[in-house]
Amino acid sequence: MIGKFTRLTALAGVTFGLTGCFQPLYAPNLGANSPVLGNVQVDPMPGHVGHQLKAELDFQLNNGKVPEKPLYRLVANPRGAQGAVVVDSISTRPQVMSYALSANYTLTSIKDGKVITTGTAQVQASFDRNLQRFATVRAIRDVEIRASTQLAEQIRNRIMPAVVNLQD
Numbered sequence: 271m272i273g274k275f276t277r278l279t280a281l282a283g284v285t286f287g288l289t290g291c292f293q294p295l296y297a298p299n300l301g302a303n304s305p306v307l308g309n310v311q312v313d314p315m316p317g318h319v320g321h322q323l324k325a326e327l328d329f330q331l332n333n334g335k336v337p338e339k340p341l342y343r344l345v346a347n348p349r350g351a352q353g354a355v356v357v358d359s360i361s362t363r364p365q366v367m368s369y370a371l372s373a374n375y376t377l378t379s380i381k382d383g384k385v386i387t388t389g390t391a392q393v394q395a396s397f398d399r400n401l402q403r404f405a406t407v408r409a410i411r412d413v414e415i416r417a418s419t420q421l422a423e424q425i426r427n428r429i430m431p432a433v434v435n436l437q438d
Contacts, residue, residue, distance in 0.1 A: 311344065373390070
């Protein structure tokens with residue numbers, strides 16, 4: 271009985287002792303009024319997907335505003351590709367398509383030009399291909415927007431810990 275109680279007490283002590291060592295991504299200092307947000311300048315990107323990705327990154331990193339005095343510069347190069355997932359065996363036309371979007375990104379300090387973090391993020395989304403051409407065009411546009419939003423979330427989640435560590 272004493273051995274079990276001692277183990278539980280030791281486990282509780284270690285657990286409570288380590289609680290201050292970790293900071294969750296959605297911690298209070300990363301909220302809408304955080305000094306970390308609003309300091310990232312997102313460079314323009316070419317094409318429709320680039321425009322969507324930049325707009326979403328601006329929204330997620332800067333609350334939709336252009337930073338007045340940015341501390342960091344984010345450069346991303348998005349690339350998208352389509353592929354058939356399900357093909358109609360009679361007409362041999364693709365019915366369900368997959369859209370893969372990836373981006374290489376680099377976050378640098380504007381003050382000294384030092385690279386803070388770099389990486390590649392990628393997402394996949396699917397859409398239905400229709401016999402009506404304009405329905406398919408709209409489905410492609412919708413999947414590009416959806417994939418851009420997901421990719422922006424991934425990039426934000428990857429660069430925020432680096433930015434928070436620099437702020438400490």
